[in-house]
Every structure is written in C-alpha cells, then in structure tokens.
Amino acid sequence: MANPYDTLGVTKSASADEIKKAYRKLAREHHPDASGGDEARFKEIQGAYDVLSDPDKRNQYDAFGATNGRGAPGGGQPYQDFDLSDLFGGLFGGGARGAGQRRPQPERGTDLQTEVHVSFEDSLTGVQVPVRANVETACHTCGGSGAEPGTAPTVCPECSGRGVVSDSQGLFSLSHPCPRCRGNGTVIEQPCTTCRGSGRERVQKTFQVKVPAGAKDGTKVRLKGRGEQGRNGGPFGDLYVVVRVAESPLYERRGADLVVDVPVGYADLALGASVEVPTPEGPISLKVPPGSQPGKLLKVKGRGAPKLKGGGKGDLLARLKLTVPEKVSKKERDLLEQLRKVSG
Numbered sequence: 607m608a609n610p611y612d613t614l615g616v617t618k619s620a621s622a623d624e625i626k627k628a629y630r631k632l633a634r635e636h637h638p639d640a641s642g643g644d645e646a647r648f649k650e651i652q653g654a655y656d657v658l659s660d661p662d663k664r665n666q667y668d669a670f671g672a673t674n675g676r677g678a679p680g681g682g683q684p685y686q687d688f689d690l691s692d693l694f695g696g697l698f699g700g701g702a703r704g705a706g707q708r709r710p711q712p713e714r715g716t717d718l719q720t721e722v723h724v725s726f727e728d729s730l731t732g733v734q735v736p737v738r739a740n741v742e743t744a745c746h747t748c749g750g751s752g753a754e755p756g757t758a759p760t761v762c763p764e765c766s767g768r769g770v771v772s773d774s775q776g777l778f779s780l781s782h783p784c785p786r787c788r789g790n791g792t793v794i795e796q797p798c799t800t801c802r803g804s805g806r807e808r809v810q811k812t813f814q815v816k817v818p819a820g821a822k823d824g825t826k827v828r829l830k831g832r833g834e835q836g837r838n839g840g841p842f843g844d845l846y847v848v849v850r851v852a853e854s855p856l857y858e859r860r861g862a863d864l865v866v867d868v869p870v871g872y873a874d875l876a877l878g879a880s881v882e883v884p885t886p887e888g889p890i891s892l893k894v895p896p897g898s899q900p901g902k903l904l905k906v907k908g909r910g911a912p913k914l915k916g917g918g919k920g921d922l923l924a925r926l927k928l929t930v931p932e933k934v935s936k937k938e939r940d941l942l943e944q945l946r947k948v949s950g
C-alpha cells in the first residue's frame with residue numbers, strides 16, 4: 607500500500623487531530639459523489655485514515671511499514687468514521703428538514719411602485735394628490751386560504767404535511783420542496799372560486815400621497831405599509847410613488863436652484879438696466895450692471911426651489927439673454943449705424 611502519511615499529506619509526527627482534519631479535507635474533495643470526485647483516490651484516502659486513526663494500526667505501520675487485517679486499501683468498511691451530514695451539509699443547503707408538520711412562514715408583502723404627475727408649480731409648493739395602485743391582497747372571499755368558504759386546506763397526502771419530500775440517492779438522500787403542495791404542507795381540495803385557489807386577488811386602491819415642497823422629477827415618496835399584503839400573516843410591503851414633475855416653460859432646475867432667462871437688449875447690457883424677473887413668488891426688479899456679457903447669471907439668493915433636505919431654498923439665477931430685433935425701424939437703423947462707426 608501507499609504510505610498513508612503521504613496519502614493524507616501529514617508528517618509522521620502528526621497528531622490525531624491533524625490527521626482527522628487532513629482526512630476530512632481530502633475526503634470532501636475526492637468523495638465520489640462530489641464534483642470532481644475520484645473513487646480510487648477516495649478509497650486510498652479512506653484506507654490511509656483507517657490505518658492512521660487507529661493507534662494500534664498506526665504503531666504497527668510505523669514498526670513494520672504495513673498492517674494486516676482490516677486496514678488494507680479498499681478492504682475497510684466504506685466511509686467509516688465519516689459524518690455524511692458534515693460532508694454534504696454545506697453542499698446541499700442544509701439537507702433534510704426535521705420531521706413534523708412544516709408551518710408556512712410569514713412573508714413580507716412585495717413593495718410596489720407607481721407614479722404621480724404634478725405641475726412644476728405644485729412641485730415647488732408641495733401638494734397632496736391621489737395615487738392609484740393595483741395591490742395584491744388576500745382574497746376577500748376566502749380570506750387568503752384559497753379554499754372555498756366552509757372548507758379548509760387539508761394536509762398534503764404526498765408529504766404528510768412536511769412540505770418536503772426526500773429522494774434517496776445511494777448513500778444519502780436529498781430533500782426538495784413537495785411538488786404536490788409546493789412546500790406548503792397543505793392542499794386545497796375545493797378551491798375558492800373567486801381566486802381559483804391562489805388566496806390572492808388584485809384590487810385597485812387609491813391613496814393620498816403628499817408630494818413634498820421642492821420635489822424633483824424622479825423624487826420617490828414612500829407610503830409605508832401600502833404595498834402588497836404579506837402571505838401567511840406577514841406584514842404589508844411599501845408603496846413607492848415616483849413623482850413626475852412637468853417641465854416649466856420658464857424655469858430650468860439645477861438642484862434647488864432655478865434658472866430663468868431674462869431677455870435684454872444690447873444697450874441694457876452695455877449701459878446697465880433695471881429688468882423685471884419672474885420668480886415663483888412673483889416678479890421682482892433686478893439691476894443689470896453696466897458691461898454685462900450675454901449669458902451672465904445674476905443670483906437672487908433664496909428665491910429658488912425649497913430644499914428637500916436641510917430646509918431653506920435654493921437661489922434664482924437670472925440668465926441675461928441678448929435679444930436682437932429681427933426688424934428695426936428707420937430711426938433704430940440710423941442709431942445702430944452710428945454705433946457701428948463709433949465702436950469700429
């Protein structure tokens with residue numbers, strides 16, 4: 607036989623614990639039922655461990671380089687001293703459930719998402735609007751059991767209510783959800799006619815949603831507990847309302863700031879002027895400094911959109927937009943010609 611120390615990759619002075627560890631690791635890797643397993647190699651490992659785990663056999667091997675009796679490779683009891691649940695527990699996600707009836711676990715209801723559309727003005731002040739959502743809830747006829755009123759779900763005959771069935775595959779068995787009851791442990795003999803046995807129905811519900819002042823396009827508002835009803839007594843999910851804000855013909859949003867175009871003439875920019883600027887709270891008068899360039903932003907502090915976090919408001923940014931007349935009068939033409947001559 608091969609040197610059992612080499613087979614397990616341990617030294618001659620290895621402790622019983624080290625040998626056991628090395629064996630378990632190798633057995634896991636080479637078990638014939640594991641992916642990449644190798645039966646011949648596994649038997650060799652098994653044989654080596656059979657020798658080294660038994661103090662008498664180990665002494666005998668150390669003294670004579672061989673053992674007689676049960677320790678020979680392939681001759682030992684297969685898989686002895688080998689805890690299968692230890693080997694497969696990690697591979698197949700927990701293995702079999704304990705005996706006894708499986709209780710359906712409460713599940714939280716699904717979150718839902720819907721949209722509301724608001725005007726730009728409403729998004730600045732905040733507004734309460736109704737929102738409709740198609741919500742799945744427990745069926746009103748059967749109360750969610752799925753069984754026709756007056757009847758009740760019965761224990762699944764396939765799995766005796768355990769919700770799992772086992773497949774025997776040689777040395778070990780695999781459990782999987784019962785196909786008859788889909789893991790519920792119960793079956794419905796007389797399905798409810800309203801929900802056809804699902805126990806659920808969709809209903810359209812209307813909720814009031816408060817769109818906060820300063821909401822942007824895409825802002826999400828959560829309505830806690832307004833999502834779908836949980837199964838088996840689980841809590842309701844939430845309803846997320848995505849706010850869709852209509853574009854404004856006047857303002858462009860930049861975070862909490864609002865940009866507004868202010869049409870000005872060449873003379874206004876060159877000489878300075880006082881212009882009227884719209885703001886969400888009404889028009890204000892703004893001074894354009896002499897020598898302003900087209901596109902210049904004049905900041906009006908605190909006249910923007912309300913900030914969603916931290917309070918306060920953003921700024922209003924008045925963008926000076928040079929407007930050139932498409933047609934000019936005779937008098938204007940003369941003046942502009944003069945101006946052109948003067949400024950070269």
Ligand SMILES: [Zn+2]
Nearest residue numbers: 745748798801
């Ligand atoms: Zn029903």
Ligand SMILES: [Zn+2]
Nearest residue numbers: 762765784787
């Ligand atoms: Zn079943």
